[in-house]
Amino acid sequence: MIHEIRENGRETAPIFPKVKALIPIREAGEFVYVSGHGPEDINTYEPLYRGRVGADLTLEEGRQAAAECGKTLLRAIQEQYGTLDCIRSLVRALILVNCGEGFEAVGEVADGFSDLCVEVLQERGRHVRTVMGTRNMPNHNIPVEVELIFRLAEGYGAKEE
Template identity: 30%
Template sequence: MAGKIDARLAELGIELSTPAAPVANYVAFVKSGNLVFLSGQLPLVGGKPSHTGKAGAEQSAEEAQAAARNCAINIIAQLRAACDGDLDRVKRVVRLGGFVASTPDFVDQPKVVNGASDLMVEVFGDAGRHCRTAVAAPCLPLDVTVEVDAVAEIE
């Protein structure tokens, strides 16, 4: 039987893929007490980057925001794995860290990372409200536009 969060994902038309496996010497997540620290997720869809290039050049702020949303979907997929398949165990999304590959004059990193923040609230309600950072980066792995990491509290 699907839980409340799975039902909400279905209502939003979001299907979670199998989480991406780490490609270097790290793990996808670490549990410490009731906290889950999730490694940075890229905007991968079907195993390929959905958005590449810099915000302010190849990607508009709105396109980069869509990339951040895709990162958040991948965070939720990793979180499901950390919760042994039961997203109803998520008590709170504690923090998001957003990295935006952008041109030196691009200043809308917070608007871009809203793509991830907004999805967390859409999916988890008030438990999805979190603190965060939104910073510029000169480049990111695979030339993606955005990378997002997270910390969540689980039961």
């Protein structure tokens, strides 16, 4: 995964600046909830894509943006746990697609995220998902945002005292 994240000249760096008031990851037993991530450059936090799919961006660009969301999410998990081996299985993804008027192929955009997860994690990357089209997104008008729930592998997570 590190190799994939370093492609295109991007080096690894913390996903969330320390000044943000939110937490990127919250454990609840063996399940982990990961905050929504957009297609961000992991060094500058700037969006790699901006605009609405079907208006400003093509379907293929939307798929690529969704895949970049996956890379950003997996990098946040790797940063938190030191390895992607902490993932027993992905459980559920909520994928929001910023759409132009009349654009209906939101599932095809979301496939960019889902396909990346299966490519990187194989069977552990299969998940259920909900995909929604929207006409307004925060964070500099990003085209896609993905929120994730996964199940921790044994031996990972908070240590009870």
